[in-house]
Amino acid sequence: MGFFVPDYYFDTVYEVTPELLKSHGVKGIILDIDNTLVPYEIPEPTEENVAWLKGMWEVGIKTAFVSNNHKERVELYNRELGCPAFYDSGKPLKKACKRALEAMELAASETAIIGDQVFTDVVAGRNSRLGCAILVKPIKDKTNLFFRFKRLLEKPVIATYKRRTKKKEE
Numbered sequence: 815m816g817f818f819v820p821d822y823y824f825d826t827v828y829e830v831t832p833e834l835l836k837s838h839g840v841k842g843i844i845l846d847i848d849n850t851l852v853p854y855e856i857p858e859p860t861e862e863n864v865a866w867l868k869g870m871w872e873v874g875i876k877t878a879f880v881s882n883n884h885k886e887r888v889e890l891y892n893r894e895l896g897c898p899a900f901y902d903s904g905k906p907l908k909k910a911c912k913r914a915l916e917a918m919e920l921a922a923s924e925t926a927i928i929g930d931q932v933f934t935d936v937v938a939g940r941n942s943r944l945g946c947a948i949l950v951k952p953i954k955d956k957t958n959l960f961f962r963f964k965r966l967l968e969k970p971v972i973a974t975y976k977r978r979t980k981k982k983e984e
């Protein structure tokens with residue numbers, strides 16, 4: 815179970831601050847797009863997305879997009895941002911993060927992953943031995959059966975996270 819449990823679980827990506835990342839020695843972030851930064855149907859970054867990304871860049875934290883979505887989606891989202899961006903990336907496989915690490919010229923231990931899916935994003939981070947794996951609540955979920963099933967499987971993982979965090983606070 816430990817493998818699946820994220821280091822942090824937040825309501826939104828905006829709770830991830832440069833200070834938090836720096837406390838883990840993180841110099842770069844591998845970012846999921848869909849349901850982490852924007853819902854599936856929003857093709858371009860929101861103003862909030864841009865402000866948050868700029869806040870990272872200003873303190874020297876690099877960002878790369880690693881998405882399992884298709885080329886057009888990823889390229890359109892990244893058009894104005896110009897970050898290293900990878901589509902059809904095959905998360906949670908190790909190869910998904912490899913190219914992003916190379917593009918950012920960072921070691922795995924200096925890199926965090928942020929995404930909304932345990933078995934895709936958190937596991938990708940674990941497979942690549944990234945320094946930090948951060949789970950965020952999905953912005954707006956797809957409601958099909960496959961997605962509902964995946965969310966159901968995530969529940970015990972999130973419960974474990976909450977139990978552990980509670981213990982730490984006590």
Ligand SMILES: [Mg+2]
Pocket residue numbers: 846847848849850929930931
């Ligand atoms: Mg996602």
